[in-house]
Amino acid sequence: MSKVIELKDIEKKYPGVVANHGVNVSVEKGTIHAIIGENGAGKSTLMKILYGMVKPDSGTISINGEVAKIKSPQDAIALGVGMVHQHFMLADNASVLENIILGSEPTNFGAVIDFKKAKEKILSIVDNYGLQIDPDATLGDLGVGVRQRVEIAKVLYRGAQILILDEPTAVLVPQEVEDLFKNLKELTRNGLTIIFISHKLDEVLNIADEITVMRQGTTVTRVLPKDTNKKQLAEYMIGGALPTPRPADTKPLPEKVLEMKNVFWNDRTGREVLHDVNLDIHAGEIVGLAGVEGNGQSELVELIMGLVKPASGFVSTVGLDTAKNTTRKIRDNGTGYIPQDRQRDGLLMSASLWENRILGHQETEPMSKGLWLNKKAAQNDSQRIVKEFDVRTPSISVHASALSGGNQQKFIVGREMSSEAKMIIAAQPTRGVDVGAQAIIWDHLIEARLKGAGVLLVSADLDELFQLSDRIAVIFSGQIVGFLDPRNTTPEELGLAMTGANK
Amino acid sequence: MSNLKTNPIVRILRSPSRTALAWVGMIVLISLVREFTGVNDITSAGAMEATIRFTIPILMAALGGLWAERSGIINIGLEGFMIFGTWFGAWFGFLFGPWIGLLSALLAGGIIALLHAFLTVRIGIDQAVSGLAINLLAAGSARYLAGVFFTGRPNGSIQVSPPINSISQFTVHGLSPFLSHIAEKHILIISDVAGILAGIVTGVNWVSLMLFLLLPFSAWILWHTKYGLRMRFCGENPVAAESLGINVYRTRFIAVCVSGAIAALGGAYLAIVSTGNYLEGQTNGRGYIGLAAVIFGNWQPSGILAGSFLFGLTDALRVRQSTSVHALLILVVVLTAAYGLTKIKKKDWKGLITNFVISGLVLAYFLINSRVPDEFVTFFPYLTTLIVLAFLSQRLRPPAMAGAPYHKGEESGV
Numbered sequence: 001m002s003k004v005i006e007l008k009d010i011e012k013k014y015p016g017v018v019a020n021h022g023v024n025v026s027v028e029k030g031t032i033h034a035i036i037g038e039n040g041a042g043k044s045t046l047m048k049i050l051y052g053m054v055k056p057d058s059g060t061i062s063i064n065g066e067v068a069k070i071k072s073p074q075d076a077i078a079l080g081v082g083m084v085h086q087h088f089m090l091a092d093n094a095s096v097l098e099n100i101i102l103g104s105e106p107t108n109f110g111a112v113i114d115f116k117k118a119k120e121k122i123l124s125i126v127d128n129y130g131l132q133i134d135p136d137a138t139l140g141d142l143g144v145g146v147r148q149r150v151e152i153a154k155v156l157y158r159g160a161q162i163l164i165l166d167e168p169t170a171v172l173v174p175q176e177v178e179d180l181f182k183n184l185k186e187l188t189r190n191g192l193t194i195i196f197i198s199h200k201l202d203e204v205l206n207i208a209d210e211i212t213v214m215r216q217g218t219t220v221t222r223v224l225p226k227d228t229n230k231k232q233l234a235e236y237m238i239g240g241a242l243p244t245p246r247p248a249d250t251k252p253l254p255e256k257v258l259e260m261k262n263v264f265w266n267d268r269t270g271r272e273v274l275h276d277v278n279l280d281i282h283a284g285e286i287v288g289l290a291g292v293e294g295n296g297q298s299e300l301v302e303l304i305m306g307l308v309k310p311a312s313g314f315v316s317t318v319g320l321d322t323a324k325n326t327t328r329k330i331r332d333n334g335t336g337y338i339p340q341d342r343q344r345d346g347l348l349m350s351a352s353l354w355e356n357r358i359l360g361h362q363e364t365e366p367m368s369k370g371l372w373l374n375k376k377a378a379q380n381d382s383q384r385i386v387k388e389f390d391v392r393t394p395s396i397s398v399h400a401s402a403l404s405g406g407n408q409q410k411f412i413v414g415r416e417m418s419s420e421a422k423m424i425i426a427a428q429p430t431r432g433v434d435v436g437a438q439a440i441i442w443d444h445l446i447e448a449r450l451k452g453a454g455v456l457l458v459s460a461d462l463d464e465l466f467q468l469s470d471r472i473a474v475i476f477s478g479q480i481v482g483f484l485d486p487r488n489t490t491p492e493e494l495g496l497a498m499t500g501a502n503k
Numbered sequence: 504m505s506n507l508k509t510n511p512i513v514r515i516l517r518s519p520s521r522t523a524l525a526w527v528g529m530i531v532l533i534s535l536v537r538e539f540t541g542v543n544d545i546t547s548a549g550a551m552e553a554t555i556r557f558t559i560p561i562l563m564a565a566l567g568g569l570w571a572e573r574s575g576i577i578n579i580g581l582e583g584f585m586i587f588g589t590w591f592g593a594w595f596g597f598l599f600g601p602w603i604g605l606l607s608a609l610l611a612g613g614i615i616a617l618l619h620a621f622l623t624v625r626i627g628i629d630q631a632v633s634g635l636a637i638n639l640l641a642a643g644s645a646r647y648l649a650g651v652f653f654t655g656r657p658n659g660s661i662q663v664s665p666p667i668n669s670i671s672q673f674t675v676h677g678l679s680p681f682l683s684h685i686a687e688k689h690i691l692i693i694s695d696v697a698g699i700l701a702g703i704v705t706g707v708n709w710v711s712l713m714l715f716l717l718l719p720f721s722a723w724i725l726w727h728t729k730y731g732l733r734m735r736f737c738g739e740n741p742v743a744a745e746s747l748g749i750n751v752y753r754t755r756f757i758a759v760c761v762s763g764a765i766a767a768l769g770g771a772y773l774a775i776v777s778t779g780n781y782l783e784g785q786t787n788g789r790g791y792i793g794l795a796a797v798i799f800g801n802w803q804p805s806g807i808l809a810g811s812f813l814f815g816l817t818d819a820l821r822v823r824q825s826t827s828v829h830a831l832l833i834l835v836v837v838l839t840a841a842y843g844l845t846k847i848k849k850k851d852w853k854g855l856i857t858n859f860v861i862s863g864l865v866l867a868y869f870l871i872n873s874r875v876p877d878e879f880v881t882f883f884p885y886l887t888t889l890i891v892l893a894f895l896s897q898r899l900r901p902p903a904m905a906g907a908p909y910h911k912g913e914e915s916g917v
Contacts, residue, residue, distance in 0.1 A: 053746075074748045089746050091739030093903060102736050103747030105729040112728055 003065065004029045004162055004193045005050070010059035012045055017394060019045040022218045023059070027162075027210075032184060032194045034204040037214035038237055038434035039406030040392045043197045046214070047164050050195075051083045052076040063162075082160030084151045086167045092140035097122060099139055100154045125156050130186050145176035152183065163187065164195045169203055170432045173293060173460070181207050199237070199434040201230045215239055238436045249487075250450070252285035252470065257423040257454035258304065263313035265299055273299045275478045277313070281454040283422065286445065288469030288486070289458045292498050296478040297458050298340065301427050304456070305337055306330045318422045332364050336416035340427035340458070342405070346412045349401040353393065354382040356400050357415055364419070385414030390440055406433035413441050417448055424448055427458040442468060462491050476500040522805050532834060534695035542830035546695040548683055550823055551702020556777055557822075558815025559714050560585070560786075563769025564793020565800070565807040566721055567762040572797060573725060574758030575738035575751075576623050577906045579634025582790025583641030584612045584763045588770020590645045593781030594652055596667035601775045604667060605710065605768060612767020613760045620759035624752055627908035638790075646783060653781070664781035667774065675704040710776050714768060721765075722804035734758050738902035741909040751909055766790065788885075799891050801899050810891075817887050821880050828880050832869045836862050 003026050010023040020042045027033040037043050048054040050061065052070040061068050063079050070076050073083070090099050097118055106117040122135045131149045139147065148168060155163055165184075169177045184194055184207065198204050204211055205225045212222045213236040221236055258281035265274040274296045281287045291297055302308045303315050306322040306329075315322045318334050331337070337360075339345035347356050357378045361367040366377040382396040389410040393403055400408060413429060426445060430438040445468060449455055459465050465472055465486065472484045474497040482497055537545045544550050564581045571578035578584075591611040596604025615637070622633040646661065653659035658666060679701060686698035725731035734754050736744040741751045769789070774781045792814050799813070800806025820827040843858025 072748070073746055077748075083746075085746070089740065089743030091736055091743060091903065093739050093900060094735065098732055098736075102732060102744065103749055105732060107729055111730065113732060 002029050003027065004063065005195070006060075006062040006065075007046070007050070008060045008062070010046065010049060010061075011057045012049060012054065013057055018217050020049070020056070020217050023214070024219050025212050025222075027193060027195060029193055030188050030191050031209040032188055032196055032207055034196045034198060034208035034211045035214060036198055036201070036204055036211060036233065036237060038199060038436045039404040041214040041237070041434075042217040043214055044166065044404075045217075047083070047166055047195070047197060050076070051081060051164060077158050077160065080159060080161035081164065082155030082158060082162070083164045084148070084155055084166065084168060086170060088147050088151055090139055090147060090150060092138075094139060095135070096133055096137050096139055096142070096150050097135040099150055100135070100157050104158055122153065122157065125153055129156065129183065129190065131183060143176075144171050145173075145179060148172070148176075148180065149183065152187075161191075162193045162195065164197070166197050167199070167432070168196070169198065169200060177203065201233050201435070204233070205230065213237055234435050237434070249470075250284060252282035252454075253452060255283040256280050257283050257318050258456065259314070259316045260300075260303075261314040263303065263315055264311045265296075265303060265308065266311050267299075273478050274303070274310075277478075277480055279473060279480060281423070281456055283454050284449055284452045285470040286449050286455040286457055286468050288465040288472040289456060289475055290462070290465050290472050290484075290494055290498055291475035293460060295475050297427070297475060300475070301337075301340075301425055301456075301458060304425060305335070328363070331360055334419065334422040336419070336421035336424040338409075338413055338416050338424070338426045338429050340431070342409055342412055347400040347408060350399050352399060353386075353391075353396040353403075353411060354379045356411065357382045357385065357418075360415070361419060381418060385411060385418065389414040389444070390436075406437035409433050410437050410440060413444060417444060420451075421448070422453055424453055424455045425458070426455060428460065429457070430459075430461065430464060438464075462494060465494070466491065474498055522809075525809075530695060530699070531692060532837065534692045536830055536833045536837075537695060538689075538691050540830040540833060542826050543689055544823060545820075545827050545830060546686075546698040548686055548698050548701035548705055550819060550827070551699050552706060553819035553823055554812070554816050555702065555711055557818040558811050559711050560769040560773050560777070560789050561793050561796060561814050561818075562718065562808065562811035563714060563772065564766050564790045565796035565811050566717060566793075567764075567766035567769070568794050568797040569725075569802065569804070569807055570721065570734075570758050570765065571762035572802060572905045573738045573902055574734045574755045575741060575902060575904050575907070575909065576620070576755055576759050576762075577630045577634065578619065578759065578762050578766075579631050579794070580616075580619050580637030580641075580763070580790075581634075581766045581793050582786060582788065583634075583637035583639075584616065584766035585770035585773070585786040585790045586638075586641035586645050587611055587615055588767030588772075589774040589781050589785055590648055590664075590770075591767065592771025593664040593667060593774040594648075596771070596775050597656070597665045597780075601667055601670045601710075604775050605771050608767045608771030609764045612770075613764035615767075616760045616763025617756075619763065620756045623908070624755045624759065627910060630906055630908075649781065649783065658780075662783040664774070666780045669779060670708060670710055670776065672706045672708050674706055679705045708776055710772060714772060717765065717768075718804055718808060725804075730754075735902070737909075738905050741904055745911060752911065755909075766793070769793070792885075795892060798899060798901075802901055813887065813891075817883050821883060826874055828883055829869070829873070829875050832865055832875070836866045836869065839865070 005025070005027040007023060007025040010020050012020040023042070023046055025035065035043050035046070045054060049056045050070070052072045052075050055071065061070060063081070068079055070079065097115070100122055101118045106114045106121070108114050119135050125131065126133055131153055133146060133149050133153060139150065152163070168180060172180060188194060196204070196208060208225055210222065210224055211228070211233070213220050213233065215237060258279065260277050260279040263274055263277040264272070267273050277300065289297060289300070299308065303310055303322065304317050306325055306327040309323045317330050320330055320333055322330060343349060348359065354375070355378070358367045358373060362373065366374055368374055379396060385391060386393060386396060391403070391407050391410045391414070393407060403411070409429070416424065424445070429441050429445070433441070445455055445457070457465065457468055469486050472486055472489070472494065473480050474482050474484065474494070476498065477500065481500065484494060484497065533545060537543060564585060567581050567584065568578055588608040588611070592604040592608040595607035619633055619637050622628050623630045649664065650661040653664045654661055656665040682697045682701035682704065686694050686701050688694050725735060733744060733749045736749065737751050737754045745751050770786055773785050778785060793811070796807050796810030796814055799810035800808070820831065839858045839862040843855045843862065846854035846858065
């Protein structure tokens with residue numbers, strides 16, 4: 001087999017951070033090569049170097065045995081390297097066809113787009129690789145899985161032989177992941193090479209032909225999936241043994257921190273989203289909320305936080321009727337909220353970390369003193385969070401956008417737990433974060449429970465639900481269809497319940 | 504996203520055949536109103552001519568807005584570019600004739616737009632602030648330049664320029680008198696269509712025609728050439744565009760310059776064609792109305808034509824006869840009632856009653872009074888704008904990144 005890509009001793013320094021040093025990767029033709037590592041281990045920087053978005057300080061890149069100078073994405077594309085970005089580079093307001101041909105439009109007279117030719121070429125790609133996309137569809141109407149196929153088609157349209165996929169499964173639901181893997185296998189059968197960046201160990205073991213592990217900016221080892229297992233990979237990634245405690249069983253306290261009685265809720269178009277929901281959470285227990293996304297979880301969380309009011313029924317959070325109290329009041333009364341979309345709802349991306357620490361606590365001690373914000377307290381407490389939650393950041397005055405997703409999440413979790421919350425809503429708390437950060441977040445959730453907080457854990461990660469929950473509530477099409485005991489339930493049973501099979 | 508598809512107005516604007524149907528429906532309705540009220544001026548050739556004259560400047564402003572916003576830059580400065588257009592058009596029109604006047608306005612608009620482009624694209628300052636600065640700059644400089652250049656010339660003063668030679672017009676012989684003849688008969692629908700057509704073919708101004716053609720031309724550039732596709736992506740997702748090797752800065756620069764040039768043409772049209780000289784303040788907020796027409800038209804060429812026409816029509820009626828506006832109240836009565844009826848399907852009884860109450864109130868007003876106050880007539884175009892935007896604003900599909908500064912090399916525009 002021939003090596004299509006060889007990276008030798010790549011080094012890249014940013015002010016204050018060494019993003020990559022001593023990085024060595026070699027990839028065989030026609031294989032799926034996974035690069036795994038924690039958030040902040042330098043995977044993304046490495047891929048940006050390979051794709052010409054970032055220039056390395058030293059080291060060489062060889063493509064098909066020849067040393068390549070890649071100064072821009074255009075150079076990379078010319079060498080047959082294409083990138084499928086984690087955050088899709090697509091426009092909702094345009095058609096699939098327009099999204100694909102942008103920048104490489106087939107034209108008549110050098111300017112007028114030849115739509116017919118473009119469509120033929122796209123359809124031939126679609127047929128060859130079994131991608132299943134409709135070139136005439138408007139992108140805004142498509143789901144995430146299809147969008148990802150559009151991104152892949154975009155890269156293939158430019159004649160890429162080597163595809164870099166940056167955390168491609170982060171945004172997909174299990175069914176879509178399966179489809180994606182089928183597509184990827186099809187691509188390698190056609191002789192294409194795939195570099196698959198991930199931190200999800202199950203997936204990597206499932207799909208990769210070879211695995212390179214990165215830790216703290218450098219490549220630490222290279223293994224074959226058949227010679228390793230999940231535990232070992234995790235240890236390579238974090239450089240030590242992984243603590244994954246299942247919490248000791250404790251008795252919940254009698255006090256109820258969440259009460260939902262016969263709750264109904266309809267959306268703006270009148271569609272019933274929540275139907276007769278009854279859910280109690282006691283102090284000192286973690287209740288998992290399992291369900292396929294879009295079955296009413298987000299709305300349920302918004303009801304608890306008082307962001308929306310129930311159509312009928314009663315919701316009380318730590319003793320406050322949410323229909324009669326503002327979200328501000330609910331938060332001040334001891335409810336912490338780790339939102340599902342951290343960048344949209346959890347942080348101000350272009351504000352410093354310590355300013356983000358104040359968010360949501362801007363009217364209570366110690367973040368405010370009378371009319372004024374207490375900058376000193378905010379900075380001190382941000383330092384504490386950075387230390388206790390192992391947030392990897394150069395300082396607390398950098399913008400939140402400078403942190404990787406996992407570190408942003410650790411900071412949010414730290415903030416939401418800072419005021420000794422009695423009730424914590426954790427919506428997908430470890431989505432898109434690496435195993436190290438996941439362990440820290442889990443530890444803190446368990447600790448909060450031991451201290452007597454009630455936790456609602458909304459998660460799509462079955463592992464997480466089984467590891468943490470005292471009880472698992474299953475939601476299906478807006479109804480709680482049952483409660484399961486994680487100690488004597490199998491993942492298969494939970495999976496079935498989530499699809500409404502018990503009904 | 505999905506509710507966008509169900510919105511009737513958006514759906515109509517997206518489909519050419521439905522657009523045509525909507526126009527036909529409007530004509531039939533207006534024709535019925537004319538018949539019912541006996542105010543024949545509504546569809547007379549003269550009213551149509553006036554409408555065209557008032558539509559073109561608004562259409563130019565709107566087209567300028569379309570270019571800029573599709574590339575991702577909001578151009579509040581359209582009004583300012585129009586003001587510059589009136590001055591440059593008038594001064595060079597006075598010196599070298601109207602065609603040179605138009606050309607000068609075009610160039611001046613494009614060059615001054617470099618300033619807006621530099622501030623918003625390169626420096627990334629707030630686009631509304633930069634646009635407002637352009638407007639203030641334009642009002643001030645036009646007055647200053649008028650004081651320096653116009654005073655002392657024949658009929659010139661700080662507020663008025665010397666007269667500009669008029670541009671030749673043509674009438675489609677044979678067709679025009681024939682259509683006018685039919686229009687005089689006041690037959691339902693037929694005469695109305697004839698009147699409208701007569702207005703289009705009588706005394707056609709070459710400039711009106713050429714400027715109008717900028718609309719289909721722009722649509723073709725934007726949706727059928729690679730430059731247009733790239734420009735639209737700069738407005739939708741500049742990070743994606745950059746990742747595919749498109750120079751976002753340069754593309755936006757060009758789009759903003761074209762935007763300024765077209766808006767300035769609209770201003771020059773006002774000075775050269777509408778009045779024959781520069782008058783201080785003659786743009787009278789048309790730049791902003793143009794901006795509203797862009798929103799009304801959902802950033803689509805056919806839509807902005809409809810919007811400009813609507814605003815041009817109300818503007819034209821204002822100067823012709825206030826009885827026309829009074830007659831058109833019936834149109835409001837019918838349309839609100841019809842809109843109310845659509846609520847039945849959704850079982851939105853509150854909406855139904857609200858619309859019927861509004862409809863009834865307007866009807867009562869129509870029956871009690873024989874004319875509307877002049878103040879209201881002046882205010883009518885702005886009120887229309889306000890109402891239309893209030894109804895539409897939630898359901899539109901603007902370019903996703905219009906108004907957001909883009910800095911090269913940053914990960915995300917959000």
